[in-house]
Amino acid sequence: MTSAAVHSVRSLRTPGLLLAIALAPVGALAQTPDLVGDWSGALEVAGTRLPIVFHITADDEGYAATMDSPNQGAFGIPAGRPSVEGDRVTIAVAAVGGSWTGTAAGDTLAGEWTQAGQALPLVLVRGGPAAPPPPARPQHPEPPFPYxxxxxxxxxxxxxxxxxxxxxxxxxxxxxxxxxxxxxxxxxxxxxxxxxxxxxxxxxxxxxxxxxxxxxxxxxxxxxxxxxxxxxxxxxxxxxxxxxxxxxxxxxxxxxxxxxxxxxxxxxxxxxxxxxxxxxxxxxxxxxxxxNGEEVLVAQTAHMQRAQGVPPAQVEANRTAIRAVARILRERPREVWADEVREALMASVPAGVPEAQAAQVRAAVDGQVQSFVTPWMARFVAYxxxxxxxxxxxxxxxxxxxxxxxxxxxxxxxxxxxxxxxxxxxxxxxxxxxxxxxxxxxxxxxxxxxxxxxxxxxxxxxxxxxxxxxxxx
CATH class of the missing domain: 3.40.50.1820 (Alpha/Beta hydrolase fold, catalytic domain)
Incomplete structure (x- = not known):
């Protein structure tokens, strides 16, 4: 689906979570006080352990959540309002296009992180291990300097x-x-x-x-x-x-x-x-x-997603999406960029997707379109x-x-x-x-x-x- 391409393009501009937008189920909102707190786990991505932390709070409207990826220097990523249906919990993170879905059992949430057509196991523990300290940076220069x-x-x-x-x-x-x-x-x-x-x-x-x-x-x-x-x-x-x-x-x-x-x-x-x-x-x-920038983005996206095990059909769909976006930015007037980029991205969502899932993808794409429709991106893809x-x-x-x-x-x-x-x-x-x-x-x-x-x-x-x-x- 297109959405995976969205984050790949954005990551060239600002290195961040290499998590691509994916389809994930959306449940109905419910109140479960047991969800309030900090929940920690780790993804295994391309042989790399990637700690993930969700911070869940409650207010008059239900739950609210943010997500951290400490090893990537990403903190406080908006995660919307977790939804609950019985003991099933869904946390959709539109900003990076990912979604966690699993089962609540006391101080453990056992489930999967879904994105780019992939589902990776992610068990969350309340509190969990403390976030690892930042890795040492022995080369960072510190005064006094010999210059x-x-x-x-x-x-x-x-x-x-x-x-x-x-x-x-x-x-x-x-x-x-x-x-x-x-x-x-x-x-x-x-x-x-x-x-x-x-x-x-x-x-x-x-x-x-x-x-x-x-x-x-x-x-x-x-x-x-x-x-x-x-x-x-x-x-x-x-x-x-x-x-x-x-x-x-x-x-x-x-x-x-x-x-x-x-x-x-x-x-x-x-x-x-x-x-x-x-x-x-x-x-x-x-x-x-x-x-040119279009070729850089196409190759970068395909290389990263293949390395992360994204299915070949998905990789090709993302390549097609990037080329469509680049063509719009090169050839169409700026006032139509947002609508046409959104349409191009949504066009590659697979047919037959349940409406609840398609709605989640649309919301995630809407949150990412603005990273494409900039003067910088238009110049970059054509230069x-x-x-x-x-x-x-x-x-x-x-x-x-x-x-x-x-x-x-x-x-x-x-x-x-x-x-x-x-x-x-x-x-x-x-x-x-x-x-x-x-x-x-x-x-x-x-x-x-x-x-x-x-x-x-x-x-x-x-x-x-x-x-x-x-x-x-």
Whole structure:
């Protein structure tokens, strides 16, 4: 059904629960005081244990619930009003399109989590074990630092946006080689925090210790930066990055001839756009797409769902849904996007589904449509990065993690090499055993991100630092 595609697309934008919308039975509302409390259990997903906690309260209208997925950094997800029919309990979580159904027996709720055509056992215990402590993050930099730290602000010319960030500088007068970090998709702060990992804080720390000045910045409308993130596209982020390059070139301790770009994920798409407009000394593309956004989303969705055991017919239905949505965003006027995207998604709900279940799917789709009908998504699905990549001159380092489940090397490696083939200073590499965040991983699925202690593989950090210094000497 379409609904599984809905969350896959959304997860590219903001990493979160990799749970897809599914059909689940809906019961009649009833009062059972025994449900009030915190209920904990764990899903086994693709060989990964994923703790789940439901918080259930009672009010004059019945029950209310929220859900946490601690390992994924997701808390307080609205879970609507649990329904009860005899000893059968249903908790529908429209925000992620999942549903739990089971039987109440004292302090235990035994049942299944249903989504994407799958049913996974999930036994909930009142109270249950305490939520596991957050995994250690040994790479997160802590003061005192062996370098200088400046909090900075600067305007984006031609807009009312003012960006705020952190500039780290090696000790001494310089002038230093400098790198501007460009975040991935979704509203990111300057540290590019993903699943409890401060990816850009770790990257900036490693590069600055190696002798490179680094500027990392809150996205427009995020943290201390002004502006409206929801109205922005990759073109706006390129404009913001160009302003960061200009800021660095004017800094007294930065060599204006040695300012370059390091972009991660969508940032790897934005960096070539910036380099086409302003002079830069180098470009590092970390998991940057080399095909258009529609193809990225289709491949990402299929790869993740196959890895999670989604039936092949369901995977194909989701691929069809994504292509239908992309076509609407490319070809139809904006005022009809919401209605037509909703219609396209609902069209792939299997025939013969009981009305109560179909109604639940419709409600879940309605809760997700707005994540599709944005200026960013319309630009992303249509944008082909290849011309900007072909125009890149000067030193380029494009790195992929072999286990990346979001920007697949199998899809992007060859197009990246072809696009950069005429640039004698371009290097394209795949790093074995690493995922989209360049962590050492097992499956590469985002469900692992929070559970891995390493934020960025030290060898990958060293590769980037050494390459930047080598090409700017």
């Amino acid at each position: 200088d730290v400046e909090e900075v602000r600067y305007p984006v010319p031609g807009t009312d946006v003012e960006l705020a960030g952190t500039l780290t500088l090696p000790p001494g007068d310089g002038p230093f080689v400098a790198a501007l970090l460009i975040t991935g998709s979704g509203p990111q702060n300057r540290d590019e925090e993903v699943m409890g990992h401060r990816v850009f804080a770790v990257l900036a720390d490693a590069l600055t210790r190696a002798g490179i000045a680094v500027l990392r910045v809150d996205d427009r409308g995020v943290g201390e930066s002004t502006g409206d993130f929801s109205a922005a596209t990759s073109d706006d982020f390129a404009r913001d990055a160009a302003a960061g390059v200009a800021f660095l070139k004017e800094h007294a301790r930065v060599d204006p001839q040695a300012v370059g770009l390091v972009g991660h994920s969508e940032g790897g798409l934005v960096a070539p756009m910036v380099a086409a407009e302003v002079e830069t000394a180098f470009s590092v593309l970390l998991a940057g797409p080399a095909v 082909d990065p290849r011309p900007a990549l072909e125009a890149l001159d000067g030193p380029v380092l494009a790195l992929f993690g072999a286990l990346d489940a979001q920007v697949l090397p199998s899809q992007n490696l060859t197009p990246m090499r072809e696009a950069l083939a005429d640039n004698p200073e371009a290097t394209v590499e795949v790093l074995d055993g690493l995922n989209h965040l360049f962590q050492p991983a097992e499956s590469g699925l985002p469900t692992e991100y929070a559970q891995i202690e390493t934020t960025v593989d030290p060898a990958a950090l060293d590769r980037v630092a050494r390459w930047i210094l080598a090409v700017t000497r």
